[in-house]
Amino acid sequence: MNRQELFEQIQKKSSYLCVGLDTDIEKIPSHLLKEEDPIFAFNKQIIDTTAEYAVAYKPNIAFYEAHGIAGWESLQKTIEYIPEDIFIVADAKRGDIGNTSKMYAKAFFEQMNCDSITVAPYMGEDSVKPFLAFEDKWVILLALTSNAGGKDFQNLELTQGGELYEEVLRKSQEWGTHDQLMYVVGATRAEALINIRQIVPDHFLLVPGVGAQGGSLEEVSKYGMNSTCGLLVNSSRGIIYADDTSNFATVAGEKARELQQQMTDYLNKFL
Numbered sequence: 001m002n003r004q005e006l007f008e009q010i011q012k013k014s015s016y017l018c019v020g021l022d023t024d025i026e027k028i029p030s031h032l033l034k035e036e037d038p039i040f041a042f043n044k045q046i047i048d049t050t051a052e053y054a055v056a057y058k059p060n061i062a063f064y065e066a067h068g069i070a071g072w073e074s075l076q077k078t079i080e081y082i083p084e085d086i087f088i089v090a091d092a093k094r095g096d097i098g099n100t101s102k103m104y105a106k107a108f109f110e111q112m113n114c115d116s117i118t119v120a121p122y123m124g125e126d127s128v129k130p131f132l133a134f135e136d137k138w139v140i141l142l143a144l145t146s147n148a149g150g151k152d153f154q155n156l157e158l159t160q161g162g163e164l165y166e167e168v169l170r171k172s173q174e175w176g177t178h179d180q181l182m183y184v185v186g187a188t189r190a191e192a193l194i195n196i197r198q199i200v201p202d203h204f205l206l207v208p209g210v211g212a213q214g215g216s217l218e219e220v221s222k223y224g225m226n227s228t229c230g231l232l233v234n235s236s237r238g239i240i241y242a243d244d245t246s247n248f249a250t251v252a253g254e255k256a257r258e259l260q261q262q263m264t265d266y267l268n269k270f271l
């Protein structure tokens with residue numbers, strides 16, 4: 001999916017919600033455990049009730065890899081079940097020397113048919129470039145993450161001036177355009193969005209950390225939105241585990257709808 005198509009979906013649904021599919025077998029309602037593929041059975045119901053409010057889904061690959069081959073099958077079935085017009089983020093946080101990155105890119109773009117993949121920028125240009133060689137596929141580089149430990153490296157002051165995450169934003173613009181590159185900025189770091197928008201005014205940002213991690217959707221929207229919205233705001237646990245009974249999918253749909261309605265207000269206010 002290209003940038004224009006993504007923006008059209010945002011306008012059509014009046015939403016920039018990304019639903020995180022961090023599906024943990026220990027957290028899904030017990031009645032699903034007797035299904036042949038409990039993880040897919042859970043995801044299928046979540047997708048059924050949230051799809052009309054979401055422009056993206058983000059399966060976190062760790063939750064699938066943890067189950068070996070069966071987990072990869074659950075992931076593949078989930079991706080195939082997601083409606084065609086919804087953007088898919090493979091949250092895999094990959095990145096390695098060039099020939100290895102190329103294989104990661106083939107895995108997630110060709111085999112799994114995802115629209116995008118999260119990539120750690122730490123190994124530099126030749127670790128990121130192979131992901132950028134695929135048409136209409138996106139690299140989502142970790143810039144300023146939501147976790148407390150993000151500060152250990154990302155906020156270090158560089159001798160040439162600026163912080164490390166700023167250099168990630170600046171340098172990576174030499175590798176690809178805003179039609180291929182997005183950045184991860186944690187909702188818990190919303191105060192930095194004003195500065196981030198000075199450096200990357202046009203790029204889309206993937207913003208996790210509302211809901212369970214306490215980030216503010218209003219602040220993210222106020223400081224982060226640009227003329228094509230430029231935001232995909234993710235919530236995982238706050239939606240998919242909002243209820244642990246057989247009613248879980250209905251409640252997830254309600255939570256997604258609440259976020260979508262707030263997003264509609266912010267689109268009217270800040271776009």
Ligand SMILES: O=C(O)c1cc(=O)[nH]c(=O)n1[C@@H]1O[C@H](COP(=O)(O)O)[C@@H](O)[C@H]1O
Pocket residue numbers: 020022060091118144145146147184185186208209210211212213234235236237238
């Ligand atoms: O790349 C990510 O998606 C990510 C980056 C980041 O800085 N913080 C962060 O929480 N995430 C992911 O976003 C999701 C957040 O989940 P919840 O906190 O349950 O909404 C998880 O899949 C995390 O792995």
